[in-house]
Amino acid sequence: MKNSVTPRHTLLVVDDEPFILTAIERLFRDEQIKVRTAASGxxxxxxxxxxxxxxxxxxNCMTGMSGLELLNRTKKIAPQTVRLMMTGYADLQMVLTAxxxxxxxxxxxxxxxxxxxxxMVMEALNRYQLMRALQSSSELTLRSLAQTIELKDVYTRGHCDRVAHYALLLAEALDFSADRRKLMRHGCWLHDCGKIGIPGAILNKQGRLSRTEYDLVKQHPLWGLKVAEEAGLHQVVLDIIVGHHERLDGSGYPHGRRGAAIPLEARIAAIADVYDALTTDRSYRPCFSHATARDIMDKERASSFDADLLDLFWSLVVEPYPLTNNEQTEQKIR
Structure with a gap:
């Protein structure tokens, strides 16, 4: 079965051993990829x-220019190109440093x-496509990207739209400007963009994740931040992507920030994200009712959430919002 990568993206394979080039070119013959080969840096x-x-x-180990030197030069002249390396065990520490x-x-x-x-190559191609999409100023492109990422997890269809809906209710009540609300919406659409690097088998696993699997999932805010920074997205969007799992008492991730050190937009997104997670089915449990979700979140108001924002949220939200991707509902700029 062929992978769902946009046809004809180019993979450049570099090795000074001809049989390696031939083997890799043959390996990707059935994939929707254009393979070019080079025998030197x-x-x-x-x-x-x-x-x-x-x-x-x-x-890495080639006659003349090394692989690491080639990738350093690639980063400067073609920064959008995703850089991968083949290595022997002897070079492992050097590659990890790189x-x-x-x-x-x-x-x-x-x-x-x-x-x-x-x-590995398909994940790199997905990252390349993510970067190109994030660089688009089109709201349709950004929202489509978020929906594409959701396809990896059958339990989060429509999640990005619902999180944006809840967050914008708070943003409007707080008199955010139209431009700030737009950035809030973009951040909520893209808050889980780092999950593109997590295997679908982990995202859709029935039952609890292992410690190793959970540690991997906890990396997604940093992965999302890295690619969003490289795409030049606004700081508000970056704050939401990296900060939506932070908690007021410092128990969140990835940085363990506390209180006001967590940007306001990230505190808003955290409430919206948790509420939607609780009120929708997940692979490991059925959804909770609004009343149960409210009780769960209120018990954590002192540790996890901005209490003033949570009170405002409950004054605005009395039942889960039914928006799904299939409805193709357009979010208006209010």
């Missing part, structure tokens, strides 16, 4: 100058498993 730079490359996959410094997105150790390599 210098040849790869020529390819990058010729056309837009979505993903570059390079070996990942931490933002030079490399992912790596795979030789010899690789074919499905593992395909999955």
């Amino acid at each position: 210098e040849e790869a730079l020529t390819c990058l100058a010729d056309e837009e490359v979505a993903v570059i996959l390079t070996d 990942i931490n410094e933002g030079e490399v997105y992912r790596f795979i150790v030789k010899p690789w498993h074919n499905q593992e390599l395909i999955t």
Whole structure:
């Protein structure tokens, strides 16, 4: 079964061993990807100058220019290209350092498993598409992107629209300007964009996640922040993406921020996000009623939520909002 990546994005594979290039080119023959190959870093730079490359996959140890040097230069001349590296165990620490410094997105150790390599490249292509979509100023494009991300989790269809609806009720009651409400809406649509890097099997798992799986899920605000920053999105949108799981007592993630250190828009989004999560079915439990959700959230008002915002929320919301993606309901700029 073919992957659902937009046809004809270019994957550039760089290695000084011809049989490696042939093997990878053959591996992606049935995928909707255009594969170009280069036998050296210098040849790869020529390819990058010729056309837009979505993903570059390079070996590190090559004659002449190393893979890391190539990726450093790629970052400067084609920053939108997602950078992947193949490496042997001897170079593992160097590659991990490069990942931490933002030079490399992912790596795979030789010899690789074919499905593992395909999955890594497809995730990189998804990240490239996410970046390109985030750079769009079109509200339709941003909302469509959010809905596409939701397709990974069958239990969150319509979640981004409902979170935006609840958050905008609060924003309007707080007399946010039209521009600020627009940014609030964009942030709520995109608040879970980092989940694009989480396997669907984890997002749709029946029952509780393992500690390792939960730790992976908790990375999604940081992953979303990274790609949104690179796309140049407004600070309000960034605050919502990275801060919607923060809690007032510092028990949230990813940064454990407390109280007023959590931006107002993120505190608003947190209330909207939790309420919608409680009042919709999830893989591990059925939905709660409005009354039960209110009781659960009120018990955490001192630790998790801005009490004044929560009181205002209850004055505005008396039942769950039924908006779903299938309704294709347009959110108006109020």
